Amino acid sequence: MNKENEPPPKVEEPPGRITRARSKALGAGGGICSSSKPSFKQDQKRLLPLNSKRAASDENKASVTTSVGLQPKRRAVLKDTSNVYADSLYMDSINATKIQTTKQTIGDANNKEMIEDISMEIPLVEEDVKSKLAEDLSKIRMVEAQENTLAVILEERELAEPVSHGARKCGVADSQASTISVGLQSPREKEENEVCELLGASKGVVDIDSDIKDPQVCGLYAPDIYNNIRVTELNHRPSTNYMEQLQQDITPSMRGILIGWLVEVSEEYKLVPDTLYLTVSLIDRFLSLKLIEKQRLQLLGVACMLIASKYEEICAPRVEEFCFITDNTYTRGEVLKMESKVLNILYFQLSVPTTKSFLRRFIRAAQATYKVPCIELEFLANYLAELTLLEYNFLKFLPSLTAASAVFLARWTLNQSDHPWNPTLEHYTRYKASELKSTVLALEDLQLNTSGCSLNAIREKYRQQKFKCVATMSSPERVVSLFSR
Template identity: 65%
Template sequence: MNKENTTYAKDEEPPVRMTRARAKTLSSLGGIPPSSRPSFKHEKKQRPRANPKRAASDTNKTSVITTAGLQHKKRAVLNDVTNISNEKICLNSINISKAQASTKARGVPTRKQTKAASDVPVENKLVQEDVKTKLAEELSKIRMVEAQESTLPVKLEEEELVQQDIDMICDELGSSRGPGIVDIDSDLKDSQLWSLYAPDIYDKICVTELERRPSTKYMEKLQQDITPTMRGVLIDWLVEVSEEYKLVPDTLYLTVNLIDRFLSRNLIEKQRLQLLGITCMLLASKYEEICAPRVEEFCFITDNTYTRGEVLKMESEVLNFLHFQLSIPTTKSFLRRFIQASQSSYKAPCVEMEFLANYLAELTLLEYSFLKFLPSLIAASAVFLARWTFNQSDHPWNSTLRHYTSYSASDLKTTVLALEDLQLNTKCCSLNAVREKYKQQKFKFVANLTSGKPVQTLFY
């Protein structure tokens, strides 16, 4: 041991390591003596040598933690994002800013000021901690009061506003109707019915059925290898296919619409007519069904006459020709609305009348001659004839049906008479898939019903 170290140990206390905070504090009290100033050379000697391997491992750990933190943020789920919680957050932020403004007015330092003064002596730190605790207590009291005041009144105000809107809409709908017209859209509280938007929706699809209807004379003007009878045989077979796979009626109606729209502009050979039929049913199933049949099932139903590649090629051809416009109003789209308007005149819903109207509408799918009638006109005529079949003592058409269908009884004369011929099967058509379908118990045997008095007597 050398002499300097022994004398230093006897006369003086061991040197205290000088930090920046300590140096700043001492300088504010009167300056730092030269002998007590830190020696950077001394610090450099006492500082341990950095381990490069450990530094690399530390950086890897921090990078892993950072990526884990980012992944956790992306996977975060917002449990409650209602309007009430958002209002509470906004109110709390406003209250915090008000509290900060009030503390500034009283001379209390804010959070930024306390953070900037973190290097002052210990006495100032104690004062800041007291201020923080008081500020926290004030904010907690403000939040509790706001939470109690804002929860119940906000809910009550929202319910009152919703009820006022419903009442106002009901008044508007009631004022737009004429005398004797039943409001079938009065149940605005049931969101499943879309009653508020139903009139606008049906106004829109009435325009669409005119824009995208198939040609009414494509057999005479374009097609050379197929006939209306071949078309009827194809659709009669597709009715059986839809029953086999338990498809919804909308799929069948859309299938026939796609077939007619494609045949209106494309020449096709009779060998490929069945391929067109199953391809259009495949497209309609994808559009309407929850679980559509696979391509292989449609190939199987044709006894593997067509391969999977041929069906997919035809599917692409049909979609490109139609420009992917599959949202088309069919007779079934209007039939739901018109049956709802028809049931308003009954004390209890008549299920048999609904089945009979659907039966009459499906009979028209097989007939090429019914392409000259609009889907809405066919749906209104089916309701007209179904009501007459069940009750000949009263006129089947009333002001409510006239209002919601936009057709008068005289407008329906030609279509109703043609539809009655289909019901009576005056032409002895051998295509019986629809008739056999509605002769089942689940449809109340409505295919066996006929009207005792001819409907033509109503139009004299």
């Protein structure tokens, strides 16, 4: 027999997946022979054609299982896969390009419409802004031109007819100047006019707070400040009859002697006038509340001046200096103990208005009618006000009333040809001339020393040349004749 006609030997396939070729071989041989083992070369020859058939069958199975929904193990065919992927990528890129081009054309059309709208709006906005700026600039230039014109006109009028500064500020200048200023007022003039209106300044009243540039003057707050201290002088005034009601060991003359001595002490240590006025106020307020023996009256005066010095002075005298001025009658401990007692009795309320508090403002109002400030008026009003410190009877008058009466009598002493009271003084003191009659008459008696008072400390002080010797001045005509007119 030829070898070609011989039946193929039974081959035992390794266990695994059964393919068509393997099942055919098994079916032809009648089974699997487990006794014979093929050599490596024979298996290699047989497996080569089987592998090609297996690949084809696997490919068919893959297509079938995929259609059924199973997921077999994929065997990549690089040529076919790469070509399909490349084609799909190429088609996707073409489609994406078309879509992007379509969107871009649509977006360009929308953008063009928006740009056209914005381009139409921008010139309109710019034109509005430019027109507003031009209007504002024209207004500013018109105001500047008007202010310059007004300044030139006012300067010419000042050279021709000098008008007082305060009257012009409150609109009391002549009618022509006021007519020009209407509608052509600068911001500063408007502010000053508002201040005058707030002050309630009427015709003939000079605004003494018009110098609003100086912060030390506090021109805008001065009316409120003095309104406040007018109320405070009522709340913190001493008793007007404590000598009769409370004190048993001291008299009004003892009080006068003590204050006369304190005037000399203030001159010795060059204390400011406010210290002297506050010292007297503290003494009277303490004596209105607490009984004291005459042996300790001087100690009370020293302690009150120590407190006032600490409150008013920049460099207050030391406690030892006040002990020395009393010829060491009282020790340092006694002075400090009395200081503590006074502060506790008065509840540390030291900010009280005195005659000096009002006198400054009233003198300033009196000086407003003078072209040149009168220094004698200031010294004479202060002299008359200090004379009242010695007199217990003047406690019945308010400090503001005493200050107004001192200014009234000082103006009358310096000039009897004109009435000493005017609308400006009446406005700022809030006293009419008729309300000052009793106080002015009592003050004139002190000036003329009709009672023959021997306390000359204040008189000697104001006889000095530095005070223009105002203590020697007196009016030839009594002031009572002024009230009888």
